[in-house]
Amino acid sequence: MKRIAVIVFPGSNCDRDCLWAIEQAGAEAVPVWYRSGDLAGIDAVVLPGGFSYGDYLRAGALAARSPIMASVRRFAAQGRPVVGICNGFQLLTESGLLPGALLMNDHLRFRWQLVRLRVERTSTVVTAAYREGEVLEVPIAHKEGCYYAPPAELKRLEASGAVAFRYVEADGRPAERANPNGSLQAIAGLANEAGNVVGLMPHPERRIELVLGGSDGTPFFRSLVEAA
């Protein structure tokens, strides 16, 4: 059975949800405390949501400099799957594993709500089981989720198809009001060129069974288990 690690930092709070989602998708879910630093025998890594290190300094900044991230960086460099959800996405940008940064929401409020995401790219470790252009309904829960990259970088990201998820209307069209945080180009999630490192602000692990209101997140974890 494939073994997928969920890195637990002080302040992580979506780790249990991710462990559950991984198990439901048919892999062994392994919680790894941030101090252990050991990824031996692990097939994929998930950086969960929450408030690692209390979001001190900048969201994800301190966790990104903890020793476990050196192991995660090596793991990613081997082409193996590394996925960051919410605080995990912030961590990936702060670590330089993904470009850009996540700023405070343009309206300054923490926002919990359902959003619609369009799958922009299926060649990643978490989107292979979706169809390109498919619209998903998943929740967000963050205050620092406004994606920013300098103009040249943003252009490069769009040209290279790095964007994995975008905030859209229910019919799949982009619209100002569908963007919950002011993200540039309504970017909700990104992948590196190889597609093995993916970060996104929304929480697919909160949408994996009907009792939670929907299962649009299920293919996300099925894809991950397949790719691991």
Add this chain to the structure above:
Amino acid sequence: MKKIEVRVQLRREVLDPQGKAILKVLHGLGYDEVRSVRAGKLLTLLVDDEALASRSGSASDPAASDSGADLEPRAREMVERVLANPVIESYDLRIETVAGSGTGSGTGDHAGTD
């Protein structure tokens, strides 16, 4: 002992919604002359530069030590590795001598980046 003060701000081209909200409140209070507000943070580090010098084994030039010049590259390294995120933030830093070293209060280089 040296005190390093690091001022971190969002880069000019990055939207600062906090600054905008503060500006609005100031205008509401009648301070119409305020044209813009940028919110940032100030980090103050107290550094034992003598311990650093003896550790690195460099018999550093006392004049350079007074001005904090030998500490500056290391301070910048700290800022660029952790304290500021260069993708979205700019910073400037200031190094000064504080009581304990008996060398007065020479003000260090006050350089900025953008």
